[in-house]
Amino acid sequence: MKTEIYEEKAVLVGVITQVQSEEKAREYLDELAFLAETAGASPEKLYFQRLEYPNPKTYVGPGKLIEIKNFVDENEIGVVIFDDELSPKQLRNIEAELKVLILDRTSLILDIFAKRAQTASAKTQVELAQCQYMLPRLTRLWTHLERQKGGIGMRGPGETQIETDRRIILTKISLLKQNLKDIDVQMSTQRKNRGKMVRVALVGYTNVGKSTLMNLLSKSEIFAENKLFATLDTTVRKVTIENLSFLLSDTVGFIRKLPHHLVQSFKSTLDEVREADLLLHVVDVSHSNFHEQLEVVNETLKEIDPQEKPMILVFNKIDAFTYTPKEEDDLAPIRPENISLEELKKTWMAKMHDNCIFISARDKQNIDQLKELMYEKIKAIHIERYPYNDFLFQKYEEIED
Numbered sequence: 001m002k003t004e005i006y007e008e009k010a011v012l013v014g015v016i017t018q019v020q021s022e023e024k025a026r027e028y029l030d031e032l033a034f035l036a037e038t039a040g041a042s043p044e045k046l047y048f049q050r051l052e053y054p055n056p057k058t059y060v061g062p063g064k065l066i067e068i069k070n071f072v073d074e075n076e077i078g079v080v081i082f083d084d085e086l087s088p089k090q091l092r093n094i095e096a097e098l099k100v101l102i103l104d105r106t107s108l109i110l111d112i113f114a115k116r117a118q119t120a121s122a123k124t125q126v127e128l129a130q131c132q133y134m135l136p137r138l139t140r141l142w143t144h145l146e147r148q149k150g151g152i153g154m155r156g157p158g159e160t161q162i163e164t165d166r167r168i169i170l171t172k173i174s175l176l177k178q179n180l181k182d183i184d185v186q187m188s189t190q191r192k193n194r195g196k197m198v199r200v201a202l203v204g205y206t207n208v209g210k211s212t213l214m215n216l217l218s219k220s221e222i223f224a225e226n227k228l229f230a231t232l233d234t235t236v237r238k239v240t241i242e243n244l245s246f247l248l249s250d251t252v253g254f255i256r257k258l259p260h261h262l263v264q265s266f267k268s269t270l271d272e273v274r275e276a277d278l279l280l281h282v283v284d285v286s287h288s289n290f291h292e293q294l295e296v297v298n299e300t301l302k303e304i305d306p307q308e309k310p311m312i313l314v315f316n317k318i319d320a321f322t323y324t325p326k327e328e329d330d331l332a333p334i335r336p337e338n339i340s341l342e343e344l345k346k347t348w349m350a351k352m353h354d355n356c357i358f359i360s361a362r363d364k365q366n367i368d369q370l371k372e373l374m375y376e377k378i379k380a381i382h383i384e385r386y387p388y389n390d391f392l393f394q395k396y397e398e399i400e401d
Helices: 022-039 062-075 088-098 105-116 120-142 157-193 210-218 260-265 267-274 290-304 367-385 389-400
Strands: 009-016 042-050 079-082 101-104 199-204 235-241 244-250 278-284 311-316 356-358
Touching: 009 022, 009 062, 022 042, 022 105, 042 062, 062 088, 079 088, 079 105, 088 101, 088 120, 101 105, 105 120, 105 260, 120 157, 157 267, 199 210, 199 267, 199 290, 210 235, 210 244, 210 278, 235 367, 244 367, 260 290, 267 290, 278 290, 278 367, 311 367, 356 367
Parallel strands: 009 042, 009 079, 079 101, 199 244, 199 278, 278 311, 311 356
Antiparallel strands: 235 244
């Protein structure tokens, strides 16, 4: 599935419903705009409509669709992007009316994933997700062909073509699933070959600074930029803090409304999370709604692995953070400027988790304290796994003293 939207002018569309307030709808559309920019599009206008629920035929109402069409025609818009996953029926009806490329949030995310995938594993996983998304939407690809109703011998060429394509895609899905099984075996073998070292995984919402922190801790040069899903392929590095070595992995970022079949397709990549001994949950504390992003990640983690794992909650980007206190805080009234690290430790955020720390990976603030906390947690896991090593750790610490 190829959706070239590079440097296309785009219109974004969302709805305000009983379950999605105007504030949420606007925030989701802001995120959709960031996704569109990451894919190479230029968002020109945002459209909202207040509805009891999305229109089952055209997502928005007929009047709003005509309003969007007029803007699209007058401003040479090349793509219209909807904030929710569109049904095949909605997609077909909207395309017939607007006569431009129509994408929904899922297809946009898949497009970004396809561009970001580098390894054979990631490319296979993306292709599988694309095929699964495309399968129920095949009818829209053949609307220009003749269709006839009837039984044997009466099928039109369009219907025949759809059936042929469906068989091709089903065969491809089967082949891709088998390829992924083979890749899973290879990756499982690689993980076993790493021995019994403690494994730490960086998890978090997309664009919270995981790759920057990975570079800092592992002294490596992993690709990092201010775009969504900059990291798609899982990277594993051996890291040593004092006398203790462990494996650190950087995983794909999560996002709201992440398609379920995409999570399933990336099972082998997310196995790094499932098999980790310790999670570093990185949160962009400068984001206005970081608490919701945190919940999205926690819910996705439960879907990947329902077992609770030891976790350190890492509030990143304190260099870009301005603070509005809550009633339960011990701080003075609202101030617009950044607050100090010591003041952050008194906030309600510091009470969200037993192991909580505030850092700036970009400015290297409080990194030594993070390493100390990681050392203690990893050491405890290592000693539990190898009780004899407790004696060695004690001897090492005596020598250090």
